[in-house]
Amino acid sequence: MARQPRQIQIDVDEIPKRWYNILPDLPEPLPPPKDPEKGPSRVEQLPNLLIGECLKQEMSTERWIDIPEGIRDLFAQAGRPRPLFRALSLEKALGTPARLYYKAEFYSPTGSHKVNTALAQAYYAKAEGYERLTTETGAGQWGTALAYAASLVGLKCTVYWVRAVYNWKKDRLGFMKMLGADVHASPSPRTEFGKKLYGQDSNHPGSLGIAISEGLEDAGKDPKAVYTLGSVLNHVLMHQTIIGLESLKQFEKAGDYPDLVISCLGGGSNFGGFALPFVGEVLTKGKKTKFLAAQSEAAPNLQGEYRYDHADHAEITPLLKMYTLGHTTKMEPIKGDGLRYHGCSPILSLLRHLGYIDTVAYPKDEKHVFKHALTFMRTEGFLPAPESAYSICCAIDEALKCKETGEKKVIAFNISGHGFMDIEGYREVLGFDAPGADKHRSDFGLGF
Ligand SMILES: Cc1ncc(COP(=O)(O)O)c(C=O)c1O
DSSP: OOOOOSEEOOOGGGSOSEEEOOGGGSSSOOOOOBOOSSSSOSTTTHHHHSOHHHHHHHHOOOSEEEOOHHHHHHHHHTTOSOOEEEOHHHHHHHTOSSEEEEEEGGGSTTSBTTHHHHHHHHHHHHHTTOOEEEEEESSSHHHHHHHHHHHHHTOEEEEEEEHHHHTTOHHHHHHHHHTTOEEEEESOTTSHHHHHHHHHOTTOOOOHHHHHHHHHHHHHTOTTEEEOOSSSSHHHHHHHHHHHHHHHHHHHHHTOOOSEEEEEOSSSHHHHHHHHHHHHHHHHHOOOOEEEEEEETTOOGGGSEEEEEESSTTSOSOEEEEEESOTTOOOOOOSSGGGOOSBOOHHHHHHHHTTSEEEEEEOTTOHHHHHHHHHHHHHHOOOBOHHHHHHHHHHHHHHHHHHHHTOOOEEEEEEOBBOTTOHHHHHHHHOTTSTTGGGGGGGGSOOO
16 A cells, blocks of 8 residues: 655745735625724725735735745745645544644744745835834734844834733744844833823733734834734735645645645634635635634634724724624733734635634633644644644544544644744643643643
C-alpha cells in the first residue's frame, strides 16, 4: 500500500499569481457601507482613511486580482508557500475514520497569517508615498506582522495594542519593538478618543474597536501616515485568499477534497482567506463543502444580529452590514483575545446569513479548547496560537463525531499562528505549573 504523505507542498513558482475576489460570485450583492443618520459622511472620508489601491480593491468586482511581482517576492521572502499537512498522528490518536488536513500558517516569520495582508498593505502604502503606518492589534500578531512588513519596505509603524493583552505578552511587545515599531497600550493618552477612556480608568482593558479608533485618529492627523486594518474588510480577506488558493492546489496534489472547512474567526481574515476559495467552488462549481467557524462565547459575533454597525468604538468608520454584538458592547478578555471583536466581516456575514457558514462558540474559560490544543501538540508536534487552538478544537470535536458515526469525512482546518509567545496564557488556563500538576499530566491532553 502506498505510504500516506504527511506533507503536501507546492513550489515557490506555484505561489498563486492572482488573489480571489468573491464579490462577483456572491449569490446576492454585498450590502455597501453606509453613513449613519447623523454627523459627517464617513463614506466620503474613506479615501482619506485607507490606502488608495486597497480602497479600489475593496469595491472591485473583478473575480481575479493580479498580485504584483513585488508582493509575490515578499511572500517568498516570508516563506510562502506554506505546507498542508495530513494529521496522520492526530487521526490515529483520536481513532477517527475522518481524514484531517491542516494548513501551516504558523510557519510565518512573525507567527501568523497576518503577514499576508501586512506585506500587501505596506507595499501599496510605500508605493503611494506614505511614510508611516498606524494600526490596532488584539493578540499582538497583527501588530507584529505590520511592524515586520513596515520594516521590510522601509516605513515607520505605530501600533495601538489592546491593554488586556499588552500587559501579559511581554515578549511579543519586545518583538514589535525590535522590528522598530512604536507600540502603545490602548486606550492610550496619545489620542483624543483614547484620552477620554484612559482618563476614566488608566487600567482600562481596551478592545479592538477602541484600538481601531485610536489608529484611525492618529493617521487622520498626519498626512504622511495611513491607517491599515488587519481583518474584516473585503481587501484584507482577499489578500488572505493566498492561503485557500495554495490549499486548493495542495488538495489537488493529494487527490483529496474537503467536505468540511474549519477555522477560528475574530473579524474573519484567516477564516475568509482559507475558506473563500472553497466557498467559490461551492458557488460556481457545485461542490458540497460545508464551512464551520470556531469562536469564543466571549465574542460570538456570528450569533449576534445581522445589521448595520460601526467597525470601531468611536464611530469613525462607516456602518457595515454585518453580524455584530454592538460596537460599544463590553466583552470579557480571553487568552485567544484575537477572537474578541464585536463584528464579523461583511462578506462572511452575508454568507452566514444565506446559510453557507455555520458557527460554534466555546466556553470563555478556554479549558476545553486548550486541552484539545495540547492533544494536537503532543501528536502533531506544533504549538498553536491560542486563537488557532479554536480551529484545532473544532476539528477534533468534528473528528470525534465521525468516530461515533463512522463517517470518513475529509476535514480541513487552518492553523493561523504559532503560540511560542503565548505560553503564559496556556499556563494560566491549564495550570500546568501549579503544585502537584505533574502528577496529573494526563489531565492536560489526550483526554478524549
Ligand atoms: C493567530 C490568530 N488567528 C486568528 C485571529 C483572528 O483574526 P481573524 O478572524 O482576522 O483571522 C488572530 C487575531 O489576532 C490571530 O492572531
